[in-house]
Amino acid sequence: MTQPAIQVKNLSKSYGLTLALRDVSFEVRRGEIVGFLGPNGAGKTTTMRILVGYLPPTSGTAIVDGYDVLKDSLEVRRRIGYLPENISLYNDMTVEAFLEFMATIRGVARKRVRERVRAVMAQTRLDHMARVLIGKLSRGYRQRVGLAQALVHDPPILILDEPTVGLDPRQIIETRQLIKSLAGDHTVILSSHILPEVSMTCQRVLVIHQGQIVAEDAPENLAARLRGSERIRVEVRGPADQVRRALEAIPGVLAVIPEARDGVASFAIDCAVGTDLREQVAEAVVRGGWGLRELRPVGMSLEEIFLKLTTEEPDGNTGNPGDNREGA
Numbered sequence: 658m659t660q661p662a663i664q665v666k667n668l669s670k671s672y673g674l675t676l677a678l679r680d681v682s683f684e685v686r687r688g689e690i691v692g693f694l695g696p697n698g699a700g701k702t703t704t705m706r707i708l709v710g711y712l713p714p715t716s717g718t719a720i721v722d723g724y725d726v727l728k729d730s731l732e733v734r735r736r737i738g739y740l741p742e743n744i745s746l747y748n749d750m751t752v753e754a755f756l757e758f759m760a761t762i763r764g765v766a767r768k769r770v771r772e773r774v775r776a777v778m779a780q781t782r783l784d785h786m787a788r789v790l791i792g793k794l795s796r797g798y799r800q801r802v803g804l805a806q807a808l809v810h811d812p813p814i815l816i817l818d819e820p821t822v823g824l825d826p827r828q829i830i831e832t833r834q835l836i837k838s839l840a841g842d843h844t845v846i847l848s849s850h851i852l853p854e855v856s857m858t859c860q861r862v863l864v865i866h867q868g869q870i871v872a873e874d875a876p877e878n879l880a881a882r883l884r885g886s887e888r889i890r891v892e893v894r895g896p897a898d899q900v901r902r903a904l905e906a907i908p909g910v911l912a913v914i915p916e917a918r919d920g921v922a923s924f925a926i927d928c929a930v931g932t933d934l935r936e937q938v939a940e941a942v943v944r945g946g947w948g949l950r951e952l953r954p955v956g957m958s959l960e961e962i963f964l965k966l967t968t969e970e971p972d973g974n975t976g977n978p979g980d981n982r983e984g985a
């Protein structure tokens with residue numbers, strides 16, 4: 658098996674007394690489009706800023722393309738294209754000059770700069786804006802410049818923080834199409850606080866709430882879970898196949914989903930709504946003579962979180978583009 662594009666283990670981050678991320682672990686496979694879905698303040702931006710090496714974690718590790726974000730941040734940045742939440746752009750530069758500048762500082766070979774800039778301007782439909790000053794661009798075009806600068810050094814991994822916020826419906830469709838067209842030869846993580854947004858673009862969704870991953874699934878399964886089931890996560894030291902069969906035999910268990918973790922048999926167990934099968938699961942593991950390493954309910958509050966997501970208005974005017982330094 659090839660190494661995953663991104664490996665995050667037990668990541669925590671506090672800002673003073675605010676615990677923004679608590680023990681977050683996940684992996685992203687190469688070529689995958691993964692969505693971070695969560696209400697405002699969930700910890701999406703914090704996770705992304707750690708992944709791109711802008712923010713050190715309080716504890717835990719993040720490995721991007723085999724490189725540790727803390728120890729090898731230069732290697733990491735070379736491999737990642739990052740669209741920050743509120744990008745600051747150089748208003749007195751033309752689109753083309755800005756992209757050439759970004760290509761150069763990201764290490765694109767001198768003789769390839771023009772070719773790369775032309776390519777990303779075509780990809781993001783900016784060609785006709787090449788000579789326009791960035792300060793004169795509309796919100797939609799500024800966002801395209803943001804995407805173009807993330808792509809200009811041709812990175813294999815893209816981290817896009819709320820890429821469609823503030824765009825009009827037509828621009829949203831175009832941006833989604835662009836992101837989908839990058840799939841396959843790019844690994845993409847994008848964040849959103851709007852459920853349909855990630856459902857339409859992503860193959861897998863991590864639901865983040867109060868600094869924790871509370872659910873992880875394909876968009877269609879998330880919808881099914883919203884319609885009704887409870888989920889338990891269990892980690893067992895024992896032969897995965899036998900453990901799985903024993904779990905599936907418990908009355909009330911709807912599905913047992915294996916989640917590969919090095920050497921340990923880890924499963925998500927879907928149970929009928931309103932049931933708590935933790936004791937039965939523990940009993941089955943003990944009866945099998947295996948070691949029970951972890952047993953906890955997950956996604957119990959999923960419904961509540963989804964309500965927050967879907968009732969929230971897309972916020973087109975948050976933040977102040979002037980006070981953010983992430984653009985360069």
Ligand SMILES: Nc1ncnc2c1ncn2[C@@H]1O[C@H](COP(=O)(O)OP(=O)(O)O)[C@@H](O)[C@H]1O
Nearest residue numbers: 672675677695696697698699700701702703704
């Ligand atoms: N620079 C900061 N200083 C203090 N608290 C912060 C800072 N950035 C984020 N936070 C807090 O961390 C939590 C997660 O924020 P963030 O990662 O921006 O969430 P999201 O992107 O999901 O909206 C929130 O409670 C937020 O108030």
Ligand SMILES: [Mg+2]
Nearest residue numbers: 701702703742
């Ligand atoms: Mg954010």
